[in-house]
Structure formats: structure tokens, C-alpha cells
Amino acid sequence: MLVSCSAPAAPRLALPAIGPDSTVQVAAGPQYMRGAVHQFFWGKHYRKLWAVPVRARVLNLRTAVPGGLTPTVAGGSFQTKNLRLVDKQGVEYVLRSVDKDATKALPEGLREGPVGKLMKDQTSVINPYGAYIVPRLAEAAGVYHTTPRLVYVADDPALGPFRQSYANALYLLEERPEGDQSTVRSFGRSARVESSRKVFTNLVTTARGRVDARQYLRARLFDMWVGDWSRREDQWRWASFPGRGGATVYRAIPRDRDHAFFKFDDGLLTHIISWVKSNYQSFHATIRLSDVEGLNRAARPLDKSLLVYLTAADFRQVADSMRLSLSDQVIEQALVVWPPEVYALAGAEFNHNLRSRRDQLPAVAAKFYELLAREVEIPGTDEAERFVLEPMGPGQLRVQVLSLRAGRPDSLLNQRTFTYPDTRSIKLFGLGGNDVFDLRGLPDHRFAVGIYDGAGQDSVTWKTPASPSKQPTNVMVYDSGDGNTINVAKPIKTEGYVPAATEFDAAGWLLRHRLF
Template sequence: MVFLVALFASFTYWSLSSTDKTFDTCEIIGLSDVNEIDFKKYDSVIVAASTLYEANSIKNVMQGEQYRKAWSTPVKVPILYLNDLNGNVNILEEGGGQQTHSLKLKKDDGTLMTLRSVSKDPSPLVPKIAHTLGIENIVVDGISAQHPYAALVVSELSKKVKILNTIPKLVFLPKQGKLSDYNVKYGNRLFLLEYETEGNADWLGLKNVDSLIDTDDLQKLKIKNTSKVGINVNILVRARLFDLLIGDWDRHAKQWGWAIENIGDSINAVPLPCDRDNAFFNLEGVLPTLISNNTFLPEVQSFESEIEFLPGLISPFDVYFMRDIPRSVFEQEAKQLQLLLTDKAIESSFDVWTDEIFELDGKELIAKIKNRRDDLKEYALQFHQELTNSEELTETLKGSEDIEMTKGQMSCFNCVNK
């Protein structure tokens, strides 16, 4: 027994110490000195999203194969100069969460866009003790469970099921004058260029919709105009069931925007999901399996043909907005998703991937989506039952901490009069 424990510890340390890097950017193929290249002479480059996650056989066993090959496989990507975008784009500020580097852009007409880094930087999440013990790679390597190009497919699938999306495009951003002081951090990197979930809504092309707002602003609007403001519950339920289909387990309140539709004296908010980093999340290996379990991290689930633990996927966002939605809506939207997501619709959504990336992961992901689609009615009814059994919220949603709310206003969207 002692021998087995020692052997496990040795393999673990060997796996975790394979690299001391905590962050790396994309690798450009075929160009020797990137800083000497005039990218204006090219319309595209061949890049690998990151080679940081390459692994030997021990690491593959201990920390999983994940999407390592997708990260290190070169793909052809168009080059973007900000001055070439329509609408006179200006950089507003840096943004992003704890892992993503991002730049918020604004056009003259008020349209907001974001450049979100494909490569992630989890170093802020690495505890000091991990650095001391030399095992920070256990956090850093977790990014390999995310598919670098998942968002592109999710966007296509979203269109098929009539759910709004931020229309991400994969681009390579060379160093350029427009970046100014941001060149060091953002120049010569791979990004997803997409629309923001706030600002001008013209790009959506929706009748009677003139603006986009974040969840906290929707709450403020509801408190101010109690009886006038509602949400499109059918599309919200459809969007959350769609999340189950693609295995996107990270859907907190800050990952939603709302298209504000004015119909007479009423205001109807249509959900706009964003940030698809964790769609198709693939968690493998001895260590990740031990760390992520239903007791400690019930929401962190690998994308398999079946949902392992649906209660872990119920978020405070769901309880706040969806707890009182009738069962019939869940049944109706599950059926609608099954009708819209035909085999052909699913398969064609992967056409946005290069052949090299599709050969790695496409067929397996398609099979899993189809399987989840076929079981969606069962998942929808279970989702509704879990919400019905849930308790009302006693804390604010993520991102709404600064809003002054009564106990009722805090508990659910339609509880503002309590």
C-alpha cells in the first residue's frame, strides 16, 4: 500500500512538473522573426492556439488528453487590423475575467465589440502554496479541457435554434499603431472578435430592439418599471436547455445580455448568452477526475453523451429567472430544440472548423450532441423539477452586488413587490 501511494505521488509530481510555464500565447508557423514581419503583406497566418498543453504519456494518464491536440494543431486565421473594421473603432478599456485577456471596442454608432483572447491566463487563480510546492500546473493545465474553437460551432448551432449569440470570429491581431500601449500584451495574438452584450443593438437586426443591457441593468430596469418589464421566458428556457445540449456548465448572470424590445408600453427582454469557453468541456485523467466530483465541484462536468449530474448545473441565475416558469414551457422548448436540431443542422454547424480540427474532435462531439438532443425532454422535465424544489435566493446574483434590493427583489425577477 505504501508503495502504491509513493508511486502515485511520483507520477503526480512528474506529470505536474512537466513545465513551469503558467501562460503562453499562440505560436505562428512558418515565420521566423514575428517582430520583423510586415503583416500587412498577408491576409492570413497559420497559428497554433497554444503549445503549452502538449504532454507525454504520463501526463495524458494523470491529467487527461483533453483537447491538447486541438490547442497545438495549426489553423489558418485571417489577420485583423482595427482600422479595417467598419465604423471607426476605438479601444475603450481592458476587460475579461480571471483567465481571459480582452479589449472592449466601440464604434461611432455606439456598437460595442470585444476581442477575447483564445489563450487563457489562469495564473491569478494559482494559490501561493501551489507555487511553493511546484504543482501550479494542476491549475494551468485545466485550460486544456476547454476547446479553443468551441465558440465558433456554438454560434452556428445557436443560429439553427434561433437563440441570439455574439457572432464570434477567429482573428489574428498583429502589433499595430491602433493598439498603442496595448501592443505588448495584445499584439501578435489570437482572439475571438465578437459583439458585446450591451450598447447599440442594430447588429442584431431585430424589430423594436434598440439597445442591449447586462443582467444587473435589467434588474434595475425591473425595479424601476415593475409592471412594464418582462422577459421572453420561452427563449430563456430554450437557451438554458441548449446549454445542456452543448455541455456549457458555466452560465452565471454576468454571461448574459438582454435585447430590450419595446412593444407599446411594455418592455420585453430577450436573452443574449455570451462567453462560451466551457462548451464541450472535456475533463479526463486521474487528477481532474479526483478533484472535480459531485461533492466538491458539482457544476464542473465533462461533456459526455449523457448528463452526469443535472442538479449540479442549476445556477442562482436559473432560480432567479426561471423558478416559476410552468413545466409546459420546458416541454415545449425541448420539443422545439429537437425539431430544429436535425442531424444535418448539427453536422453543418461544424463546417466552421478547419478539416484538421474537425478530424480531431468533430465526429465525437456531433455524436454526443445528437444523443443529448434525443434525451432532451427527460432533461427538461428534470431541470424544471429541480427548479421547483429549489429555495428562493437570499443573495444577489453575480455582478449585482452593488444594487440596493429588498429581500423580495433579491429572490426572483418577478418578486419585486415582495
């Protein structure tokens, strides 16, 4: 699997103008407004924002864009209702419900009982208009983004078979990041936007797929800045671009900002729950460094895979760049996009919190690097690669991954020099192909190095010195017993194993990312 480190220019985008329809004054969720006792135990959250009426344009599907919009597919997650729309040119959009319903994750018998009612009430932890301010912030930060617009869908006959389920509610209308987006600047004008499943399959299959790691890191630091802790794999799409030598470069498109600006721990019971569910991070003025691990738990499999070749200097440079890009003026301009009623209630709080959190980005990035650098996993692909391990001095180990091509010199794919004590464990996974693991010296014994062969007839070689080495080391070769050549001597150890779904055995790598 490859990563690259270029940074894209800050994108821009505008959805087609919505036609001159009428407007309505409507509250997103007045049912979430509760009494003082309930709020004491279960939190104030964003109940006032849910209850305040705001003005929204009525979306007339027949006149919204030239030729109209046609509903095609209903869907969504366990919380959000989605409705896919398509215009006459085949451009796709999606309606995402502002109100949520987490009870769909419960067994049907519990949905209408006390547990279901409590879960529904906790929808108020979400800022109903949070996603609305993200585009201007993301654009300034150099992060790809959708551009949601607040609309009201009335009892429109053009909804057809979806009329009963989708009429009379507030939605965010946004472009759907899929397929040919060459006209959409906020997706980098990519001619091919793909799903995580497709991209990760390509990364496992061939070394000709590359992820722009610095651009992905920029998106992940943006997630932390806005407090978006729910960044699982399906929350991403990937803009693809032609790279050097026939490679494909993928850049991350974050989507679904339902959990940005989360506010959970302001009730007695929800505060206690937050101690147990440490990923439920609230959007305060301070990002506590002790909370960085929980804030990023959902995205950890992605982060460990896609950021493995970036150094502490890369993390520092990206964080410093973002801190400078997100000026006070940028923050203020993003917030005034809110309906006036929303800005009056939350503008000052968000202005303060966003500025404070922005100034913490370098420290947060350093902690993020520390967490990821401790235990490293480096996968190859289903093609043949050479893994070269070479000590560079006390507490330093350089790992290079090269493409093996018959009749041609090896081609360097990626490399990084790891330093103890930042890194303590390094695991290499050959995946498919006839891979070569080349140890050019014994790694510092403080590194725990694991070599996993994967499929194919692999070779592991350490050129034993003339006199037996007394240098301690901590290298284990895991041999699946499928015809490998293991040419090592003490103190390197060999052990048989059966690859599990949690290991990098191609399909197992996708299972690890919960994509099957």
C-alpha cells in the first residue's frame, strides 16, 4: 500500500442555485426541549437550537434546478434518512435529514419503550446546523468537502413513492461524492470519486495505488478541530487522480458531519457515561491531550494504515499550516452563514471554541503522532515487494518497501526511519506475491519486529556474519508454511502461524476495516 505526500490547493464549490420557491419558518426539533430536571440529568446539549424556528427555502423538486430533480434511492445510516436525487444531466445529489433517529439501531421491541425514547432524546447532542458551517472552514483548511444547503421538503407530489416517508421535514441538500465530479471544485475536480471499499481493495491488490497521506492527515486534524469523532471508513469518499508512472493518487473526501461539534457531557448522567464511552468527546474550548486517543478511536484502523510513512515533522508542518490558515476572520465568516436565530444562540460560543481549539492543533498533532508511532503496521500488496530493514544507528531502523519487477531494477515505493522510543513495535505484512524480506543487520533489540509472510513463496534473509553475533535482538519471523525460504540464524527466531482475519491477508485487511 502506498502513500504520497503532496497537498492540494484549497477547493471551492457551489451547488446549482435552487429555484425561486417559497420559504417556511420551522424548528428542526422542538420535541427535544425539556424541563430543568431532565436537562440536569440528561444534558442541555443543543436543545435550544433544535427548538428555535429558522427560515428555510422550500425545495420544489420540479423547479429546484433546470429540468428538476428526480428521487431515486432511499437510504441512510442508523440515524440519518437519506434520499438520493438526480437531475436531467445525471448529476446526483442527496437529501440528508436534519433530525436523526438512533432508535433504528435497537431491536424493534425496544424502539417505542423507555430505552428508545431516551435514545431519541439524545439526538439533541448533535448541532442540527453544524454541517452548515463546515464548508467555509474546510475550504480555508485545504480539506475537500460537501456543501450542504438547508431546505424544507413539503408534501411534494414529485417525491413519488417516497412522499409519505420524506415529506414535511428539514433536510440538508448536498452533492453526492461519487463518480465523475470533474466540475466540482470542492472534490478537486476528480473525474472518478470512489468508495472506501473500492479504494482499499485497489490498495491491497496493486502497488500502483497511492494515498496522499499529508492531505488525509490534514482532513483528520480538521476532524479533531471540529470535534468529529465518528470517522469510520464509510464516512469517506476518495477523489482519484493520475499519478506518475501510471499510478493512481487518492485524496480523502470527508462526508457526513453529523457528529461534528458533539455536546454530550453537560448532564449528570451523560457526564458519567462519557467516562466509559471515551470516544464521546464534547466540543469544548479545550482539546485535552488525554482525550485524543478516544476522539480518534473510530478512525484508528484507517489512521494506522494511511499515515504509517509520515514523520513527526510531517505532523508538525501540517498542523502549523492549518493553524495559520484558520484565521479569526475565516471562523467568523463561516459562522455568519448560520440562520440569524442560530447565530444569536451559538455564535459567540463557537467563535471562542474554534479559535481556542485551532491554537491547540500543533499539540494535538504531536499527541496524535505519538499514539500512531508507538505500534506500526506496514502492509505490502498482492504484488511482489522487497522489504529492506537496515539499522541506522542506536535506536534507529530504516524500513524500505520496493516493488519487485522482473528484468528491471527494484523501484522504491515508500520508506521511513523509525526511532526508539517513539516506535516500539514494527510489523511487516507481505500479503500476496513472492515477497522478499531483507535484513541488513540486526535491529536494535528495543524494537519488537514481526515479519508476516502472507500468501506466495516468500524469502526472509539475514546475512549471518562470519562470527556468531552476540548482539541481542527482538525479531520474530512468522511462517505460514506455504513454501517460504527462511534463511536466518540466531538470535532471530521463527514461529509458525495461521493468518487470522485481523492480520494483513488481503481479505482480512478489508475485514479489519469493516468493509465486508
